Amino acid sequence: MHAQLTVTPARLPEILLTTAVVRPVFLWGAPGIGKSSLVRDFAASLGLDCVSLLGTQLAPEDLIGVPQIVEGRSRFCPPEQIARDEPYCLFLDELNAAAPDVQKAFYSLILDRRIGSYELPPGSVVIGAGNRATDQALARPMASALVNRLVHVHLRAAPGDWLAWAAGNGIHPWVIEYLTQRPDHLWSPPPKTEEPFSTPRSWHMLSDLLHSAGDPADDETVALLAYATLTPAHAGAFRAYLKVARHAFDLEAILKGDARWPAEPADRDLLYFLAETFRARLVKDLPADKRHASAAVRQFAFRAKSLLVELAEISLEMAQLVIADDEAGNPRLPSWFLVEAARDLPRLVAARA
Template identity: 60%
Template sequence: MNIGINVSQKELSEFLLNVAVVRPVFIWGPPGIGKSSLVEQFAADLGLPCVSLLGSQLAPEDIIGVPQIKDGVSQFCPPKIIARTEPYCLFLDELNACSQEVQKAFYSLIHERRIGEYHLPEGSIVIGAGNRAQDSAIVKPMSSALINRMFHVQLKVSPKEWFGWAYDNGIHPYVIEYLQARPDHLWTQPPKTEEPFSTPRSWHMLSDALNEFKDGLSLEQVEVLARGCLTPDHALQFKAFHKNLKGKYQLNQILNGDVRFPSDAADRDLLYFLTLSFRALIIKTLPEKKDSMKEDHKSFAHRAKALIKELSEISLEMAQLVVADHGEGQVLPGWFTVEIIRDLPRLAGRDK
């Protein structure tokens, strides 16, 4: 499912506070962006225990229970984990990974808040979550009857909100510093092949490993850790970033003119990281429309053009990486690209 509009974690919390208390809600989104932890935090904020059921591991009897004879009459007894006397938040994680039979078992629980003769305690909340078909995850089509029993909302990753969370939760400073330079690396679309990919969860994993190793990690160890949980290209750039933590090639120093881009062959990986970080900074800083330019934008644009020319003298390939469309949805402002490309043929001709 693609709803066509996304909400951040903060917006989702407000949505749940006003909607989930009266109607069931289903949260769509790719893996690793914090759906489960957000629901658990939401329940905690309301003072409710959170009972999580993992849809991919459920059978129908795990929901409706098993029949028993009482006073000569057969009745279903729901599982103890569900049949509680005090209000709680029932979190149906990976609901759309359930079989069709399990989905049917949820119909009355979601719509009428009951299983057989058992009714959820007054004040209980039902929230579901799952991945989308395009996320290369295990999902099954959700029946129209089940879809129609819930509000639907789609969660997105907000780097700004993530940084606020990261500072409060002990995320390793190297991870924070890297992602401040490359916020576009916080999350990537799950790949079609079997390989790690970057998400807020995988960056958290890397942070935990770095915190355990503490200081003294070799570049080889950093690469092993990064490649074990991040998108391969992000892992290589994180290694280059780590290599330069105490080096002289800091992007702000290059922007200030204190140093130049590295030109040694041994620093090729570092040049690649700095080039793409420079590109990300241009996208972040310059307005999409030229008529929205302010004086600080004009000053930055002038300096950026000079640096791209300087970069092309070191490596035309790297200079072209700055202006190229990488197909990830983030591009330089059109007006800036046009101005730069006017110079690139001349610079390329000079190298021949």
């Protein structure tokens, strides 16, 4: 399903408080961005137990129950975990990955809040969740009858929300410090091949592994754990970041002129990390329109062009990485800065010579 609008994890409770208390909600989102934990937290905020049913592990009778003969008539008895007397949150996880006959079994529960003769207690909420077909995850098409019975909310990963949560939930300092500098590495699209990829869940996993390994973990151990949980490019950058942190290389110091780009062949991974971080800093701090640039930003842009020259003297490849287009062929950096860089670099090179 295509998302016209998306919400962040921080705003989701407010949205659910408006929607889920009156209508069943379906929460769309990529794998690993925290859909399940957010629903459980929302239920807890309402003082409700959260009963989770995993769509991929259900058969229709797991919902409808089995028939019993009562006074010569059959009556279906829903499972005990569903047929409760007190209000609760019914969480239908991976609903759109369930088999079609299981999805059909949910119809009356979602629309009429009942299964057979059992009706959900007043005050109960029903929330479903699932991945999108574009996420390379198991997702079956939803019948239009089911789609039309749900309020659809699309969740996106938000680095600021996750870092605020991480600070109070024991996430390893290395992970927090790295993602503070590279928030764009919190999430990556699921790959078409079978390999790890970066999500809030996988960063949480890496944090647990680093805590288990103990401090200080050696470089090879860090590399093994990072490549076992993250997108390969992010794992390599995380490993390089730790070398930066451990060897006092700092982009801020380079920007201020207190340090230089690392130039030794053994520092290539450090240089790659710093070049990527430099690019991310330019993307963040340079406005799309030069007319909106303050005097301080213009000074920063001039300094950035000088640093590009210094970087190119060490590695032309790394300098090209800073100004390269994204995967879709679109410029990452503002066009005015690229034009100025192309115009001014010869003059800066001559000045250095």
